[in-house]
Amino acid sequence: MIKAIDRRTLLTLSSLLATGTAFSAAADDKPASDQRRAMMEIPPDAPKVAMLIHPKMVAIDLIGPMSVFNIMRFNVQLVWKDKTSVTTELGIPIQATQTFEECPRDLDVLFVPGGLMGTIDCMSDPEVLAFLADRGARAKWVTSVCTGGLLIGAAGLLKGYDATANWTVTDLLPLLGARHVDKRVVRDRNRMTGAGATAGLDFALALSGEMRGEEAARRVQLILEYAPEPPFSNGTPKEAGPERVAEMRKRRAGMDRQARAAAQAAGKRLGI
């Protein structure tokens, strides 16, 4: 359950979307985004949220915040170059509801998820960087979780800002002109960045609170029953301790080297 939604609406939604029709129809002009808004009963004046999707993204980076924004009845659109599906690390394909071209020029929220190998590809993709730089220049909020912080950084959107990202790549933020602050969610003016993967829930509740007040965000928290109780204390390098961190660093050495190279190249382009 997510919210009190009447049976007729659910049936409409179900029949329209059950076979993916609405999302397939997205290939024509721009019906999918409008259909989504109508079906989700999103008010016409709802905040415009553009969530980037990209190949090799990590599903929960998107689904966590999207679950929150959906209950907030924000007008959430998934944006990418085109409407071919991108594949998450789970093998579940996700399709954009708007192309970069269709995405409104003035957004309330620009959001970028993570997934390091996909992040790295995007960090040297002129089309992605140009889109983020353009919308980010005017968006009311510029946001990310996980390695998405590197990507908005590569688009020049974190120059002179405090920020965070997935713990494995926070040391690269200064290469992009940002100052790393070791917090779960970091806000600096209109930038809000979250730590790795699961930080997306904390980020989205914090942002919803900023945008629509604490009471509205609390309501979402109760609906999602978000009173986490991790069975172990191992969610940060500090909690995990040096041995476990060293072991993980070893496994990911190749990927980390590629991330550093991508951040250095982006930093050079940005003149940092």
Add this chain to the structure above:
Amino acid sequence: MIKAIDRRTLLTLSSLLATGTAFSAAADDKPASDQRRAMMEIPPDAPKVAMLIHPKMVAIDLIGPMSVFNIMRFNVQLVWKDKTSVTTELGIPIQATQTFEECPRDLDVLFVPGGLMGTIDCMSDPEVLAFLADRGARAKWVTSVCTGGLLIGAAGLLKGYDATANWTVTDLLPLLGARHVDKRVVRDRNRMTGAGATAGLDFALALSGEMRGEEAARRVQLILEYAPEPPFSNGTPKEAGPERVAEMRKRRAGMDRQARAAAQAAGKRLGI
């Protein structure tokens, strides 16, 4: 980033799945499940995990635990009656990788997500109930999160067990022969049930720890950077307080009535 996975594998995965090819190919015989296992580099002896998907399910109920099981390299399959997409509350369609028929008879884990309106439909669907009762009778672990607890209960799998579910429906568990225990994750013998939506992460880490040892589960926790810091304390009825709970109960009265009727009917069929 999710795990150290070499570039070649990612490219293969990406090219095969980028356009949803593997999942579309699922319509033929049963290649999708095997393809998924191969692409994700799942060991052939990995635990067999069948995750039910159904129309109107809540995406994060599935994606939370699936993110954990995926990093554990469990052999995760999404199961449903057929391979038409089912639509989550987010409007994102998800396709099964195995039909009920294709799903192995002997599972390590049977898992059921929530999404109350979908749960209610499934609670009176003989095909879904027969599948769950059959696989649940032999599965090493029978599990659920959120309102999924009602569904495994309706399939007769919680008779005489301690269990939990989404806070809005825990009062219905006794109608299905279960005893509600007010905890985030409840284990009773080989049943493990989680509270609402976001409890899926806590549940999946706890189950992974039981199956493969605490150290393996801790590693996943660090990769997902799961050190939650909700910005408010409002994730349970107790935290939210009676006024906010009453307001929410009022909004959902119709849905709650339908859930109670479905649980009463299921309880009667089960002779409770």
